[in-house]
Amino acid sequence: MTDRPITRRECLARGAGAAVAAGLAAAGGFLLHDREGRDPATDLPSAGGLRDFFAGIDFPAGSPRIAVVVGHEQRIRQMVQAALAALDPELGLKRFVGRGDVVLIKPNVGFDRPPHLGATTHPEVLRWVIRLCREAGASRVMVTDNPIESPQACFAKSGIGPVVQAEGAELVLPASGRFRVLAPWPDPAGQQATAASIDWQRWPLLWEPLDQATRLIGLAPVKDHNLAGGSMALKNWYGFLGGRRSQLHQAIHEAISDLALLLSPTLVIADATRVMMRSGPTGGRLSDVSPGGKLGRPVLVASVDPVACDSWCYQNLLDRDPAGLPYLELAARKIQSQIRAGRRRFGQSDWRVYGSEGRIATISV
Amino acid sequence: MMRDAQTGLPADRPPRLLHACRNALRVTSVRIVVQTVTLGLLVSFVLLTTSSSLDRLPALRHWVGKLLEVDPLAALATTITTHRLYKALIWSLVILIPTLFLGRFFCNWICPLGTLNQFVGWLSSSARAGQRPSVEGPSASPNRYRRSQATKYYVLIALVAAALVGTLQTGLLDPICLIYRSLTAAVLPVAQMSAPNLLEDPRLHQGAWLIGFLLLALLAANLFYPRFFCRVLCPLGALLGLLSRLAWWRIQRDPTRCTGCGLCLAHCEGACDPHTRLRRAECLVCFNCIEDCPEGALRFGCLPSRQGERAGPDLSRRQLVLAGLAGLVFYPLARGSGRVTRDFSSRLIRPPGALEELEFLRRCIKCDQCIRVCPTNVIQPGWFEAGLEGLWTPVLNFRIGHCQLNCTACGQVCPTGAIRPITVAQKLGLGEMTEAGPIRLGTAHVDPGRCLPYSAGIACQVCEEVCPTSPKAIRVETLPGRQFPVPRVDLSLCIGCGLCERECPVAGDRRAIYVTADGETRSQRYSQADRNRSVRLPAPPRSIPKQDRLPE
Numbered sequence: 001m002t003d004r005p006i007t008r009r010e011c012l013a014r015g016a017g018a019a020v021a022a023g024l025a026a027a028g029g030f031l032l033h034d035r036e037g038r039d040p041a042t043d044l045p046s047a048g049g050l051r052d053f054f055a056g057i058d059f060p061a062g063s064p065r066i067a068v069v070v071g072h073e074q075r076i077r078q079m080v081q082a083a084l085a086a087l088d089p090e091l092g093l094k095r096f097v098g099r100g101d102v103v104l105i106k107p108n109v110g111f112d113r114p115p116h117l118g119a120t121t122h123p124e125v126l127r128w129v130i131r132l133c134r135e136a137g138a139s140r141v142m143v144t145d146n147p148i149e150s151p152q153a154c155f156a157k158s159g160i161g162p163v164v165q166a167e168g169a170e171l172v173l174p175a176s177g178r179f180r181v182l183a184p185w186p187d188p189a190g191q192q193a194t195a196a197s198i199d200w201q202r203w204p205l206l207w208e209p210l211d212q213a214t215r216l217i218g219l220a221p222v223k224d225h226n227l228a229g230g231s232m233a234l235k236n237w238y239g240f241l242g243g244r245r246s247q248l249h250q251a252i253h254e255a256i257s258d259l260a261l262l263l264s265p266t267l268v269i270a271d272a273t274r275v276m277m278r279s280g281p282t283g284g285r286l287s288d289v290s291p292g293g294k295l296g297r298p299v300l301v302a303s304v305d306p307v308a309c310d311s312w313c314y315q316n317l318l319d320r321d322p323a324g325l326p327y328l329e330l331a332a333r334k335i336q337s338q339i340r341a342g343r344r345r346f347g348q349s350d351w352r353v354y355g356s357e358g359r360i361a362t363i364s365v
Numbered sequence: 366m367m368r369d370a371q372t373g374l375p376a377d378r379p380p381r382l383l384h385a386c387r388n389a390l391r392v393t394s395v396r397i398v399v400q401t402v403t404l405g406l407l408v409s410f411v412l413l414t415t416s417s418s419l420d421r422l423p424a425l426r427h428w429v430g431k432l433l434e435v436d437p438l439a440a441l442a443t444t445i446t447t448h449r450l451y452k453a454l455i456w457s458l459v460i461l462i463p464t465l466f467l468g469r470f471f472c473n474w475i476c477p478l479g480t481l482n483q484f485v486g487w488l489s490s491s492a493r494a495g496q497r498p499s500v501e502g503p504s505a506s507p508n509r510y511r512r513s514q515a516t517k518y519y520v521l522i523a524l525v526a527a528a529l530v531g532t533l534q535t536g537l538l539d540p541i542c543l544i545y546r547s548l549t550a551a552v553l554p555v556a557q558m559s560a561p562n563l564l565e566d567p568r569l570h571q572g573a574w575l576i577g578f579l580l581l582a583l584l585a586a587n588l589f590y591p592r593f594f595c596r597v598l599c600p601l602g603a604l605l606g607l608l609s610r611l612a613w614w615r616i617q618r619d620p621t622r623c624t625g626c627g628l629c630l631a632h633c634e635g636a637c638d639p640h641t642r643l644r645r646a647e648c649l650v651c652f653n654c655i656e657d658c659p660e661g662a663l664r665f666g667c668l669p670s671r672q673g674e675r676a677g678p679d680l681s682r683r684q685l686v687l688a689g690l691a692g693l694v695f696y697p698l699a700r701g702s703g704r705v706t707r708d709f710s711s712r713l714i715r716p717p718g719a720l721e722e723l724e725f726l727r728r729c730i731k732c733d734q735c736i737r738v739c740p741t742n743v744i745q746p747g748w749f750e751a752g753l754e755g756l757w758t759p760v761l762n763f764r765i766g767h768c769q770l771n772c773t774a775c776g777q778v779c780p781t782g783a784i785r786p787i788t789v790a791q792k793l794g795l796g797e798m799t800e801a802g803p804i805r806l807g808t809a810h811v812d813p814g815r816c817l818p819y820s821a822g823i824a825c826q827v828c829e830e831v832c833p834t835s836p837k838a839i840r841v842e843t844l845p846g847r848q849f850p851v852p853r854v855d856l857s858l859c860i861g862c863g864l865c866e867r868e869c870p871v872a873g874d875r876r877a878i879y880v881t882a883d884g885e886t887r888s889q890r891y892s893q894a895d896r897n898r899s900v901r902l903p904a905p906p907r908s909i910p911k912q913d914r915l916p917e
Contacts (some may be wrong), residue, residue, distance in 0.1 A: 111833075112769060112770060112771065112833070148831055148864075148868065149741070149767075149769060149864070150740045150741050150769060152740065153740055153769060153771075153772070157771070225830075226826060226829060226830060226841070227824075227826040227829075227830060244870055244872060246825075246827040246831075246868050246869070246870040247870040249824070249825050249826060249827050249830070249870065250817065250823045250824055250825055250870070251824075252824075279835075279836070279837065281830060282830065282831065282832065282833060282837070283835070284833065284834070284835030284836075284837075285835045285836070
């Protein structure tokens with residue numbers, strides 16, 4: 001008899017342990033089973049769709065769509081307040097940002113340039129927008145962008161980083177963990193999917209702040225753009241893109257118009273305090289910069305319709321014909337399908353339509 | 366003498382509190398605190414001053430590299446190769462002069478690699494038999510002197526011989542350079558990868574695996590051979606050991622009290638034979654032996670022990686000559702490949718402010734500080750682009766990053782002046798430097814076979830768009846037969862910053878626009894064809910640009 005005698009308790013314990021281990025192994029196997037050998041198409045986790053940041057805003061039908069404020073370099077605060085007051089004389093920004101809202105402000109911090117060269121958003125404009133958001137009761141104000149060069153350098157050099165810190169807003173840096181690709185759109189009619197030109201399920205977006213925000217405000221400088229023609233409110237959304245977005249240059253108008261379709265903002269403010277008239281978007285020479293472009297004085301343009309805003313700025317500030325800007329027409333066409341389905345309100349490629357309807361307010365401060 | 370069985374102290378010991386204070390003020394306790402604080406400061410400074418944090422803690426900038434500046438081996442070797450002592454390296458006297466009095470205190474009190482080696486050895490020795498006197502006596506102790514400890518002197522001689530003929534290779538094994546390099550290329554990225562989203566995205570370093578494995582191998586060696594690196598390989602330890610033959614203070618043994626028990630070897634860090642004739646060049650001044658001796662026979666005193674000591678290391682003349690020859694021969698073998706002169710690699714691009722290649726190789730100690738502070742991660746530890754001597758020297762890789770226009774961080778941290786501390790005005794040719802022109806790292810070239818508008822009829826303009834110079838060095842032009850405008854580089858404006866290569870959508874290692882070292886300003890003065898990398902005929906110089914002048 002060479003075996004050690006085993007007690008009943010030990011036998012049961014061993015059997016139970018073996019059964020549990022076997023059960024766990026089997027359960028694990030079944031849960032992780034991949035029968036088809038699925039191809040992991042992208043190593044980025046996918047997200048939901050993008051929300052409509054204009055949803056829930058009771059914007060009166062008769063209100064101006066575009067508000068133009070001409071002012072002075074020393075009167076940025078008055079310019080910002082006047083622009084928002086022009087859109088809604090009664091409530092101003094409070095019409096758009098309510099108590100408890102999480103606001104994401106998207107300035108242009110794309111380049112390692114000081115603010116006076118006009119490649120990035122004027123930090124003072126950002127400062128007053130942040131303050132007004134707080135006054136309107138926003139619970140969180142986030143500021144983000146994904147620049148080409150080192151984010152730390154761009155935020156510091158452009159003056160945006162210090163302003164965000166001083167005003168107590170949150171600076172969201174484009175760390176790689178914050179990017180996602182969009183999930184297939186839950187659009188039963190399939191309209192949004194077919195309307196887009198680019199396969200957006202292959203492109204990472206700076207998803208995290210977009211997901212957390214309830215309101216989106218774009219703060220774009222008005223610039224010449226050597227390839228696209230102009231870099232204004234719509235081109236500003238480029239800063240949400242990650243990956244090798246330089247490839248999108250091969251179809252730049254399709255890409256910009258797709259971004260106009262994907263992102264329905266609360267508001268856009270075109271910062272024309274310093275307009276880069278030539279050598280855009282990077283610029284680098286003071287001689288290329290003019291306050292207010294053609295108008296000669298600093299200008300701010302606030303609008304609920306980014307497409308019309310671009311159209312207006314292209315003609316009245318950069319002094320060019322919007323008919324020669326292909327992405328305007330493309331964007332309007334794509335948004336049209338959304339407007340017909342009642343999911344969006346604004347997407348007009350020709351600003352003169354608003355002009356003829358008296359929906360452009362012009363103020364001087 | 367009556368001894369307390371538990372503490373081993375004399376039975377008439379002082380009251381408890383005084384005893385505790387005396388314990389805390391033991392030299393070894395103080396030493397451990399100093400070692401820990403030094404290592405902790407180094408690691409935290411390095412972690413806190415990665416490029417993104419550099420601006421938040423500007424006061425730390427001058428202190429992060431202090432250990433390199435006090436490194437006597439770096440000072441000695443660069444003085445040999447350049448016949449000058451560069452700027453802050455004079456601080457090495459702070460270590461050199463006390464060594465002449467106290468011996469190799471640096472190795473066990475300050476050197477962070479020494480601390481790490483000691484720590485790993487301590488971890489593994491807690492169960493080791495060396496704690497109790499072995500039956501065989503001191504000859505079996507892991508801390509006995511071994512002949513292999515002479516190797517570090519040969520390493521030092523070889524490195525010094527190499528330096529005498531003009532090639533600086535001390536950085537490969539210098540412990541200070543090694544620890545900075547390993548922290549930068551191996552340890553810091555691992556820390557970043559374990560804390561995603563909190564710190565910046567993990568940085569990449571070519572060949573980081575080799576740097577990391579070297580550190581791991583040296584640390585692991587302590588498990589088998591205590592203080593392996595310090596005793597067997599360290600050229601800085603060898604240098605300090607040679608200097609300590611002049612030292613005044615050393616461990617003295619009183620033979621009347623000594624019982625020959627060999628307990629002093631139990632924790633001897635230097636394996637310096639305190640139980641017989643002390644080997645002064647090996648003693649790391651750890652004071653463990655004094656604490657361990659139950660008879661109180663050892664002390665740190667000013668005179669040689671009565672029974673004598675060995676002042677200098679035991680070196681065989683033949684080995685010395687061989688080591689010297691090895692060092693001397695390294696130079697012609699390394700240069701013989703021609704990678705530094707005529708067969709230079711066009712892809713070898715050095716940081717802005719770097720000296721001309723031969724001068725650079727005489728100064729670079731491969732500490733990789735420039736690599737750590739670079740904000741875009743473009744500077745990488747080199748491989749063999751510059752031949753054998755170029756290992757771990759900084760080279761730019763524009764697939765990973767680009768040289769930021771207004772940044773001069775690399776020159777500010779270089780301890781030996783291989784990269785000069787330039788101003789932004791010098792770098793970009795602004796203000797009074799306009800006539801001298803900007804510092805060019807190289808020139809961008811378009812590859813029409815890969816470029817989309819050239820070869821595929823697809824619109825693109827990314828390089829032109831991102832070119833940061835004013836006026837832009839890349840413009841687009843419409844060529845007959847091409848549907849979309851194609852890029853064209855203006856050689857007189859391009860500074861080789863590499864942003865175009867970084868952003869080119871035709872990605873991978875063969876980009877449609879890429880930067881080569883041709884036209885780099887640091888090599889343009891040289892009429893010798895094999896070191897001059899000009900492409901265009903330079904304009905007649907009015908004066909030698911300040912940034913291209915050789916060091917004073």
